[in-house]
Structures are given as structure tokens and as C-alpha cells.
Amino acid sequence: MASLTASRISPLHFPNLSSSNSRIRKVGFRVYAAENNPEPDLSVKVNGLQLPNPFVIGSGPPGTNYTVMKRAFEEGWGAVIAKTVSLEADKVVNVTPRYARLRAESNGSPKGQIIGWENIELISDRPLETMLKEFKQLKKEYPDRILIASIMEEYNKPAWEELIERVEETGVDALEINFSCPHGMPERKMGAAVGKDCALLEEVCGWVNAKATVPVWAKMTPNVTDITQPARVALKAGSEGVSAINTITSVMGINLNTLHPEPCVEGYTTPGGYSCKAVHPIALAMVMQIAKMMQSEFNNGEYSLSAIGGVETGGDAAEFILLGANTVQVCTGVMMHGYGLVKKLCEELKDFMRKHNFSSIEDFRGHSLQYFTTHTDLVRRQREAIEKRKAIRKGLASDKDWTGDGFVKETESMVSN
């Protein structure tokens, strides 16, 4: 069990949410407290929504119809974000194959672990009316569970207003706005075309937030130079939260036998979106940047951050939470491991919490943000640390420096082992 000093664990390091558990722990009581502590509490409250745990089905195939969303609730996911819907599903035409995987061994080896996943899938191709009926049915069967609709429309205010009105009528708990779909949709000035253009984003976010009566999370594209810029715009325009990241522009590879790229559709492809384990470090960096920006500019407890990218273990989720995330979304992980993954995620996150004697998510949310600084500051810290070590190692410069009080310490300062 790693030992934490009271000063490391007692303050809330991401103080934009008031702690539900502000009890002070003392190191001396750790073992006693750990033995008698109740189960770590995974529940989270975010933008007024109560979730049994922070694990949320990310928008995509795992939230594509009634059957699979019901399954997600049954297995215990904290919330479900449905596959993105728009007014006119008949404009959405998918191709097959539309996925390609990267394995840890040489590209294409059937044995290597899957670490990267490219998709060229569009938003939902199911009629809006059908999806709305299913949202309504799910909210009827699971009134206490959190169902979030992911929505996207063209650059057209009345269309956005109609979509929001019709989706909200079903009783969904929140909206995630897909400002990040990387393929197909930008050709219609949708998704990432809006998310990459801060002026457009501000305008569309303004329309959305003027109309919506439930919390709004703006989902960010990572395919920008500085993700804090659109995140700031979305929050300033009235969104309650930010979700990050959607997929990263990618070409999975070229088949060296056929010379055609993957995923190969009639001999051709188009760049797609990259997800899975390989994007996790990139997502961590972007979530950290957004969290730091939110901490300094939107630090009044009203705003939330939903982290996404390459989560397959409770440890992956703990990392996002340590960087300030309120919730953690999983998409590709569910496509590879199934809906039961949530049980493993919860157990592993609880193990992590037990190890550090954290009793709630708020106990450690944002803790590790404080360890990010500039390179210049790293150089300064290292120089200081080296000087300190040298001073300690040096011992006494002269025999005249021995003192009576410090004699033992002075002796130790000159011992090498």
C-alpha cells in the first residue's frame, strides 16, 4: 500500500466542486481506517445528474439502438451517451468495411494486441423518429438512470432548435453536442467543421444553449492546435461541460501486398478517426490542458469535464480523474470487450482508491494537475534539487565546522552507504 502524507491527500486539488467528503485523514490512522472503511464510493454528481459510477458509454456503436443501450444500463454503466443523431438520417450513408485495427506487433499481425482503431463511420443512419422512440422507452424503463443524447446538425439555427426540442421531449437527461465528427460530416459543415472554427462554434453553441433546458456538454475534436481554445469558447457560450476527445485524424496503414490503404472500400479509403489505447496519452494531455484552463478560468463548481480516449482499465480512468475529469467515457473498449467491461472498470477503480485510502471520486479528482508545469520551471527545480543534493553530500568543509549538537547528523552527511 503506498503511503500518503496527510498534506498530500487532505486538500482538494481541483476545487471547482465542493467536496462531499472533506474529512481529514491522519497517516497514523491509515491502517485502522483502511480496515474499517466502507467500500469506496464511485458515485458522482455532475451538472445536477446523479451517476452510480463515473463510467459512461461514449457515443458510437455501443449506444446505437434500444437493445444495446438497455444492455449498458443492465450491466451497470453510470450513464449512456447514444450514437449521434441528426434530423435527416437518410443523408447518412455508411460504407463497409469501415473499421481498421492496429496491433502491437507488426502491422496486420493477427496475434498482436489491438492498440489502435480507425473508423470511417458516420453518425447514426437510423431514422430520428426511431431513435427518439427508443430514448423515450429507455427513460420509461430506467427513469433513474442517465441517458444523454448526442446531437449534430448543419449550420442552420432552426434545424438545431428543432432537433433539440424533439430530443428533449423524450426525457433525456442531457445533451452532448458533437462538434467533433471528423469525417463525412465536415463536408456538410457539421461536426469538426464547427468545432475547429471558434467563431462558428461560438455562434452554434449560443443557439444550442439558448434553446436547451437540460445540461449541455460540448464534445471537442482533438484535430486542432490548441484544444483549450474551442473548450473555452463552448463554456463561455453557456455549455455546462466539455467532453474530450473525439477521434484523431488517421490513416491506419497501407496493405503492402495489395498497395491499397485500410480500411479498404472498393480499393479506396478516406482518412478516418483514431481511437483505442494508442490515443490515451494524447487524450490525457488534452484533458490536462482543458482542466488547467477550467481551473483557472471557470472555477466556480458549475462546469464539468468528461474525459474520453483509450480507456480499458480502471487505472486508465483513474488517470483521467486525477487530471480533473468528472466522468470517463468508453467507446472502443466496449466494442472490443463487451458491456461487462464496466464491472472490471469499477473493481479496478475501487482497488486504486483502496490502495490510496480514497473514499470518494472527489477525494482525488484533479490531484495530479498540480504536477504539470513549464519546461523552464522543470529546469529551475532540477537545478535547485541538484544544488541541495550537492550541499548534503559535501558534508563538512573543514574540521573546525564540527558541532556538539549536530555531531551525529554531521557524521552521517559524510557516510557513503
Ligand SMILES: Cc1cc2nc3c(=O)[nH]c(=O)nc-3n(C[C@H](O)[C@H](O)[C@H](O)COP(=O)(O)O)c2cc1C
Ligand atoms: C466506430 C466509432 C463510431 C463513433 N461514432 C461517434 C459518434 O457517432 N458520435 C461521437 O460523438 N463520437 C463517436 N465516436 C467517437 C467516440 O465516442 C470517442 O470519442 C473516441 O472513439 C475515443 O474514445 P475510445 O478510445 O474510448 O473509443 C465513434 C468512435 C468509434 C470508434
